[in-house]
Amino acid sequence: MKVPEPIRRFVEIFSELPGIGPRQAIRLAFYFIHRGQALQSETAGILAGLRGVKICKQCFFIYQGAGDLCDICADPRRDKSLIAVVEKETDLLSLENAKKFTGRYLVVGDLKKSGVLDTEQRLRLQSLKAWIKESLGGKVREIIIAVNPATSSDLIASLIAQELKPFAEKITRLGRGIPTGGEIEFADEETLREALTRRG
Ligand SMILES: [Zn+2]
Incomplete structure (x- = not known):
């Protein structure tokens, strides 16, 4: 049975989203159809609004507004x-909500996906090194590797530690107290x- 083209397109895009497969995507499509035009238009507007959210060029977190930096990087009170x-951005948000960390961040990207550093992740580490070299006197006091404590990411964590050591x-x-795989x-x-x- 062939589904109409708009549903096929919807499933194609939405099944790519994290945590959503083709079955959930088609259920979502039917949900939107049943809920009618008001929700469809509102959702379309919300998605269009995301275009105004930018990626910070220093830490790669997201922000909205003028300039190149996010609110954290632009805040002179944060310990450089x-x-x-x-x-992930969501890890950063959790650490911020705990209200204990007063420093800066680098969002390196999800390490679980491939088990190795991909090109984008390498570029982000490179950019952190360049920032420390050019603007922070070549060395900072401490770098905390705050990656999720999974066996698969352990190796990459040590790799990152080694790269950043100089x-x-x-x-x-970070990770003591957080269960492995947590x-x-x-x-x-x-x-x-x-x-x-x-x-x-
Ligand atoms: Zn930033």
């Missing part, structure tokens, strides 16, 4: 000698504060 390398007096790992994104604030305190 303390940098946390996180995988650029920090101290490289630490996600920073889903850890509660108390656990994250604890993991930050007991980093090493």
